[in-house]
Amino acid sequence: xxxxxxxxxxxxxxxxxxxxxxxxxxxxxxxxxxxxxxxxxxxxxxxxxxxxxxxxxxxxxxxxxxxxxxxxxxxxxxxxxxxxxxxxxxxxxxxxxxxxxxxxxxxxxxxxxxxxxxxxxxxxxxxxxxxxxxxxxxxxxxxxxxxxxxxxxxxxxxxxxxxxxxxxxxxxxxxxxxxxxxxxxxxxxxxxxxxxxxxxxxxxxxxxxxxxxxxxxxxxxxxxxxxxxxxxxxxxxxxxxxxxxxxxxxxxxxxxxxxxxxxxxxxxxxxxxxxxxxxxxxxxxxxxxxxxxxxxxxxxxxxxxxxxxxxxxxxxxxxxxxxxxxxxxxxxxxxxxxxxxxxxxxxxxxxxxxx
Amino acid sequence: xxxxxxxxxxxxxxxxxxxxxxxxxxxxxxxxxxxxxxxxxxxxxxxxxxxxxxxxxxxxxxxxxxxxxxxxxxxxxxxxxxxxxxxxxxxxxxxxxxxxxxxxxxxxxxxxxxxxxxxxxxxxxxxxxxxxxxxxxxxxxxxxxxxxxxxxxxxxxxxxxxxxxxxxxxxxxxxxxxxxxxxxxxxxxxxxxxxxxxxxxxxxxxxxxxxxxxxxxxxxxxxxxxxxxxxxxxxxxxxxxxxxxxxxxxxxxxxxxxxxxxxxxxxxxxxxxxxxx
Ligand SMILES: Nc1ncnc2c1ncn2[C@@H]1O[C@H](COP(=O)(O)OP(=O)(O)OP(=O)(O)O)[C@@H](O)[C@H]1O
Ligand SMILES: [Mg+2]
Numbered sequence: 170x171x172x173x174x175x176x177x178x179x180x181x182x183x184x185x186x187x188x189x190x191x192x193x194x195x196x197x198x199x200x201x202x203x204x205x206x207x208x209x210x211x212x213x214x215x216x217x218x219x220x221x222x223x224x225x226x227x228x229x230x231x232x233x234x235x236x237x238x239x240x241x242x243x244x245x246x247x248x249x250x251x252x253x254x255x256x257x258x259x260x261x262x263x264x265x266x267x268x269x270x271x272x273x274x275x276x277x278x279x280x281x282x283x284x285x286x287x288x289x290x291x292x293x294x295x296x297x298x299x300x301x302x303x304x305x306x307x308x309x310x311x312x313x314x315x316x317x318x319x320x321x322x323x324x325x326x327x328x329x330x331x332x333x334x335x336x337x338x339x340x341x342x343x344x345x346x347x348x349x350x351x352x353x354x355x356x357x358x359x360x361x362x363x364x365x366x367x368x369x370x371x372x373x374x375x376x377x378x379x380x381x382x383x384x385x386x387x388x389x390x391x392x393x394x395x396x397x398x399x400x401x402x403x404x405x406x407x408x409x410x411x412x413x414x415x416x417x418x419x420x421x422x423x424x425x426x427x428x429x430x431x432x433x434x435x436x437x438x439x440x441x442x443x444x445x446x447x448x449x450x451x452x453x454x455x456x457x458x459x460x461x462x463x464x465x466x467x468x469x470x471x472x473x474x475x476x477x478x479x480x481x482x483x484x485x486x487x488x489x490x491x492x493x494x495x496x497x498x499x500x501x502x503x504x505x506x507x508x509x510x511x512x513x514x515x516x517x518x519x520x521x522x523x524x
Numbered sequence: 525x526x527x528x529x530x531x532x533x534x535x536x537x538x539x540x541x542x543x544x545x546x547x548x549x550x551x552x553x554x555x556x557x558x559x560x561x562x563x564x565x566x567x568x569x570x571x572x573x574x575x576x577x578x579x580x581x582x583x584x585x586x587x588x589x590x591x592x593x594x595x596x597x598x599x600x601x602x603x604x605x606x607x608x609x610x611x612x613x614x615x616x617x618x619x620x621x622x623x624x625x626x627x628x629x630x631x632x633x634x635x636x637x638x639x640x641x642x643x644x645x646x647x648x649x650x651x652x653x654x655x656x657x658x659x660x661x662x663x664x665x666x667x668x669x670x671x672x673x674x675x676x677x678x679x680x681x682x683x684x685x686x687x688x689x690x691x692x693x694x695x696x697x698x699x700x701x702x703x704x705x706x707x708x709x710x711x712x713x714x715x716x717x718x719x720x721x722x723x724x725x726x727x728x729x730x731x732x733x734x735x736x737x738x739x740x741x742x743x744x745x746x747x748x749x750x751x752x753x754x755x756x757x758x759x760x761x762x763x764x765x766x767x768x769x770x771x772x773x774x775x776x777x778x779x780x781x782x783x784x785x786x787x788x789x790x791x792x793x794x795x796x797x798x799x800x801x
Contacts, residue, residue, distance in 0.1 A: 421624035427580055428619070429639040429690065430612030440627050447629065519629060519674040 192515065196508050205257070207500040211493045212256050216249070220487050225269055265494030270486045275494035278479060283498060284369025285355060286468070286475030290460040292372075292395040297402025298453050302442075304403070305410025309418065310437055320407050327404020332397065332463060336470040339393050351389040353472040360386055394471040398463075402456045409452045413445035420444075447518045454510030458503050528698055528730040529555040529577065532591035536572045536581060536754075547572040547585075549754035555698070559724065559731040561741030561762065563776065564751035565793070570734045573751070574700045577732075578617050579607040594698065613643040616691035617700040618720075621707035622683030626675035626690075633659075633671030636690045643694045658689040662719050681712030688720060698730040706736070717744065738765075738776045750776065753800035772799055 215222075223240050224231075231239075240246055244255055259265070265275035308320040343349045351357065355371060356364065364383050366374045372391065375384035417423065418441050426436045464477030472478070476495050483491035515521045536548040548569040553560065562570045576587045579599065592599045594615060599607065611617075619625035627635055636655040640646060646654070652671075659667035662685040675683055684704060691699065704720060705713040721744065724731045735741050741748055742762045750758040750773045758770040768774055775793045 421619055421621065422627045424580060425619055425625040425687070425690075426627070428578060428611055428617040430608050430610070430642050430694075431638065432608070432642070435638075435642075440630070444627070444629055517629070519631075520676045 196512070200504055200508055203504050204501065207497060207504070208257050208260055209253070211496055211500075212253055215489055215493050218489070220489055222489060225487050225489065260497060265497065266490035268483065268488055268491040270483055270488045270491060275491050278491065279476065279494060279498050281369070282474055282479045283476045284366075285371075285473060286461060286464045286477060287502075288370045288372065289391060289394055289398060289467070289473060289475060290457060290464065292391060293398025293460050294402055294453065294457045296395060296399025297406050297456060300399070301403040301406030302410050302449070305407040306414055306437065306442055308407065308411040309414035312415070317411075320411060323400075324404045324408040327401050332401060333466050333470045335400070336394070336397050336467060339397055340470070343393055350393045351386065353390075353470070355387065355390055355474055356383070357386050357390075394467055394473060398460050398467060401463075402460060405456050405459075406449075406452060410445065410449060413448055414441055417441040417444045447514060450510050450513045450517060454506050458506050461499060461502060527554050527556060528595055529732075530591055530593040531555075531577070532589060534573065534576060534589040534592060535587070536569070536576050537586045538584060539586065546754055548576065551751070551754075551756050553749055553756065553759065555730050555732065557697075557728050557730050558747065559733060559745040561733045561735060561745035561748040562751060563735055563738050563741050563748060565736070568751040569754040570751055571702050572754075574617065574702050574732060574734055578611060578615060578700060579604075580611075580617070609643070612639050612691065612696070613694045614696050615698045615700070616694070616696040617702065618684075618687055618691055618704045620703045622675065622680060622687050623707070625687060626683060628675055631672050631674055632678070632686045636671075636686070636693055639690050640693050654693060655689070658693045659686070661692075661723065662686070662689045663715075664689075679712075680708045681716055684708060684716050685719060688716075688723070692723060692727075695727070696729065698732070699724060700732045700734070702734045703736070704733075752795075755800065757799055770799075771796070 222243065223236055223245065227236060227239060244252060247255075263276045265279075267273070268275050268278055271278055304316070304320055304323075308314075308317040311317060340353065344352060360383050364371075364375070364380065367377065368374055371387040372384060375381070375387055414437075418437075423436060423441060426440050431439075464473075464475055465481055466477070467473065468475045468477035469481060476499060480492055480495040483489075483495065531554070532552045534548055534551040535546070538545040538547060551569070551573055562573065564570050572581065572585075575581050576585075576589075577592070577594075577599070581587055587600075589600055594610065597606075597610070599610075602610075626632070630638075633652070633655055636658060637648075637651045640651050640654060656667040656671060659670055664670050664682065664685055670678065670682070670686070675686075678686065684707075688704075699720075701720065705716050708716060717740075720731075723729075731745075733741060733745055738748075742765045745762050748758075748760055748762050748765065749756050750760075750768075750770065752772050758768060758773045760768055760773070765773075765777070768777065771794060
């Protein structure tokens with residue numbers, strides 16, 4: 170390489186660095202704006218609901234003087250804009266106040282319950298992607314075949330059957346009748362008190378500590394709800410994979426790949442799926458976010474001590490700090506998943522790099 | 525002249541709900557290590573002829589022929605596996621538009637290497653070396669840089685040269701070029717054609733050159749086949765084109781613009797149903 174070439178290469182390198190930096194900057198800007206919007210919405214909800222936060226803490230028989238003092242202590246006498254400022258400041262430092270129901274700081278509660286939700290949704294998404302993507306590919310390649318019909322039926326059930334109904338059905342069959350899986354909870358009671366989680370992902374924690382009996386027990390508890398979520402995720406992912414693949418398989422570069430004499434396996438998995446993977450990233454991220462969002466239903470059916478159940482319980486007890494804190498955390502994870510999928514999209518599609 | 529490709533009564537039909545579409549209706553020709561042009565208007569079956577020879581018609585297409593032989597190999601009797609082994613290796617094809625016919629998410633170098641490794645057992649390093657040499661052969665000045673680029677990062681002319689490199693790297697004996705320059709800017713069309721011409725001559729390959737452009741074909745090929753509605757209406761040496769007999773060929777010739785004469789009104793191509801019969 171000549172000197173000029175080297176300089177050109179260096180120039181391209183730094184131009185690329187600038188592009189990456191500006192992309193990251195834009196991501197951060199989007200993240201911050203979305204997050205502020207989320208805070209504004211939750212703040213607003215907290216003000217308009219007909220629950221007086223002071224009375225929720227003190228009960229409705231407290232003397233007026235105490236009520237007034239507490240109101241001042243909670244900063245509720247300040248102008249709204251100032252209240253919002255304080256709200257944002259404490260939310261940014263992870264302070265969502267204290268839960269009336271559990272008397273713990275809301276953040277501490279969330280730290281305990283959120284990993285349960287994440288573990289379930291992650292496992293569900295892994296099941297959905299690992300089975301759904303190949304199934305969708307096969308359905309597209311063998312269009313109109315038996316496997317294509319299967320994918321269609323799976324998708325139909327996934328769209329039309331409510332998750333709690335299928336969940337109850339699963340419990341009746343696999344827990345009550347067949348006794349293949351454990352009862353609705355995260356662990357057997359025996360382990361609840363002997364097992365100390367590290368990350369809060371029980372499967373991971375048990376494996377890291379070499380406690381294989383705990384691992385097995387956690388697995389028996391999580392498998393049914395995870396399989397259920399996996400099913401819904403699979404139904405969506407396989408149908409989307411199928412349609413993306415059908416689109417890719419009609420492209421000219423597939424004809425060119427055949428003209429090169431490549432094997433069908435290589436054409437399908439190496440070229441068509443590699444191209445379909447670009448939009449699939451968004452689909453899988455959406456499905457993951459959907460499982461988090463749907464956690465309220467699943468966790469109720471399976472008594473899964475996650476954030477969905479936490480929010481439901483708090484809501485029933487007018488524990489607004491907990492409800493809003495939980496909402497903000499779920500919203501933040503939403504934002505994070507979206508940003509991450511956007512980034513991955515850019516990595517997978519070289520055409521987006523230049524921009 | 526030894527025969528490389530022998531086509532006799534090639535037919536391609538598509539059964540549809542409303543009847544059978546006959547895309548190619550009994551095409552016959554022989555090809556040695558020479559350059560054969562196929563011209564004809566849009567929809568006359570040029571591409572379908574090329575794809576049938578490659579074995580790349582879609583599954584719903586029905587291909588039949590009294591004879592379809594490449595270098596003595598009966599292609600009609602060959603298994604899909606045998607045909608795949610021929611593709612890219614002994615018979616290759618260049619598609620029209622590099623913007624669509626190169627995989628957008630794979631680097632150009634890897635796409636070239638891929639052809640080679642589908643047919644030969646070569647090490648990664650050797651495959652890379654040969655791909656770089658091939659890029660140089662299609663007159664890409666900075667092969668090492670282009671090797672790592674993605675299709676969207678190169679111009680149309682560069683993309684089509686990469687396509688030629690990708691299709692020539694395994695050393696095929698027959699090349700089917702389906703309008704290889706129609707999608708390119710006029711300023712680079714000639715460059716790409718010259719490169720193709722040179723490589724075909726150097727390697728002693730047979731070439732089927734498909735085009736709309738009778739003038740281009742006649743200047744570039746040894747022999748010309750004129751197709752109309754799925755049939756060959758005339759087969760003639762390029763040098764004898766001005767002695768063409770068929771009214772359709774004459775019509776095509778007459779349609780070509782001339783610099784020396786003012787042409788008003790512009791001639792309209794005649795089409796008679798009896799030519800398609
Ligand atoms: N998949 C298909 N199903 C039905 N008919 C088809 C299909 N593919 C091609 N045909 C028909 O085959 C005929 C010939 O098509 P072909 O692509 O060979 O034309 P062509 O001469 O290459 O035209 P062009 O110059 O526009 O490329 C067309 O009339 C078209 O209707
Ligand atoms: Mg064509």
